[in-house]
Amino acid sequence: MSYTTPDTAIRSAMIDRVKFNADGLITAIAQQHDTGEILMLAWMNAAALDETLRTGRVCYYSRSRGGLWRKGETSGQVQHLVDARLDCDRDAVLLLVDQTGVACHTGRRSCFYNALRPEGIVEITQPDVAAETLYGKG
Amino acid sequence: MSYTTPDTAIRSAMIDRVKFNADGLITAIAQQHDTGEILMLAWMNAAALDETLRTGRVCYYSRSRGGLWRKGETSGQVQHLVDARLDCDRDAVLLLVDQTGVACHTGRRSCFYNALRPEGIVEITQPDVAAETLYGKG
Numbered sequence: 001m002s003y004t005t006p007d008t009a010i011r012s013a014m015i016d017r018v019k020f021n022a023d024g025l026i027t028a029i030a031q032q033h034d035t036g037e038i039l040m041l042a043w044m045n046a047a048a049l050d051e052t053l054r055t056g057r058v059c060y061y062s063r064s065r066g067g068l069w070r071k072g073e074t075s076g077q078v079q080h081l082v083d084a085r086l087d088c089d090r091d092a093v094l095l096l097v098d099q100t101g102v103a104c105h106t107g108r109r110s111c112f113y114n115a116l117r118p119e120g121i122v123e124i125t126q127p128d129v130a131a132e133t134l135y136g137k138g
Numbered sequence: 139m140s141y142t143t144p145d146t147a148i149r150s151a152m153i154d155r156v157k158f159n160a161d162g163l164i165t166a167i168a169q170q171h172d173t174g175e176i177l178m179l180a181w182m183n184a185a186a187l188d189e190t191l192r193t194g195r196v197c198y199y200s201r202s203r204g205g206l207w208r209k210g211e212t213s214g215q216v217q218h219l220v221d222a223r224l225d226c227d228r229d230a231v232l233l234l235v236d237q238t239g240v241a242c243h244t245g246r247r248s249c250f251y252n253a254l255r256p257e258g259i260v261e262i263t264q265p266d267v268a269a270e271t272l273y274g275k276g
């Protein structure tokens with residue numbers, strides 16, 4: 001399955017149906033399209049969702065920086081969109097993606113590595129790449 | 139893999155490390171543990187997360203009703219917990235579950251059935267069971 005960009009009018013009509021919250025955001029889940037692995041959870045505003053649908057490259061909204069967050073722009077760890085699906089309430093979106101490298105800023109493939117186990121919080125994966133390698137040393 | 143309940147002290151210590159938002163909530167993703175299918179996205183407060191970890195049956199927090207939402211209590215469509223994993227920021231939790239029946243209140247297995255396609259929003263699945271069957275006719 002490969003992604004095809006909807007035209008501007010279709011994108012606009014689809015985004016009009018999304019229920020953004022009081023801050024203008026929806027929750028976005030990124031899942032590796034072929035393995036089913038959950039990579040990360042982040043947020044999108046209307047502009048981020050439109051850019052993602054237009055370009056086929058995933059763009060989030062960074063709540064900490066207050067602006068668009070083109071995933072992988074600094075690290076090179078981009079997400080190519082395969083399919084996007086709204087839920088029944090249209091206030092969350094599932095992004096099926098092809099992840100280049102790792103999704104997590106810690107250098108792990110997935111952000112969800114802290115398992116809640118009988119012995120406490122257990123890190124079930126280690127970084128595939130050092131964070132310094134992803135983001136430079138300043 | 140089967141779920142083992144952490145004891146009270148371990149649960150309490152783990153929940154102390156979770157970063158709940160200003161409303162006291164975290165985002166929760168439910169994924170069918172063996173197929174990787176994303177079932178739904180909902181919210182948990184500390185009490186819901188503790189009940190889930192204690193009982194091995196998933197309990198959310200309903201923002202619309204303002205109280206605990208024991209998934210399947212009315213419909214019988216319960217979620218048995220297999221594993222729970224916090225993300226790197228500890229403000230979202232991935233629940234690997236065994237879903238009885240359907241997760242969505244529309245009678246579909248997954249809530250994420252509205253695909254954003256070149257032709258517009260396309261419903262890619264139909265209900266497996268009528269909502270009236272799940273919730274009665276009042």
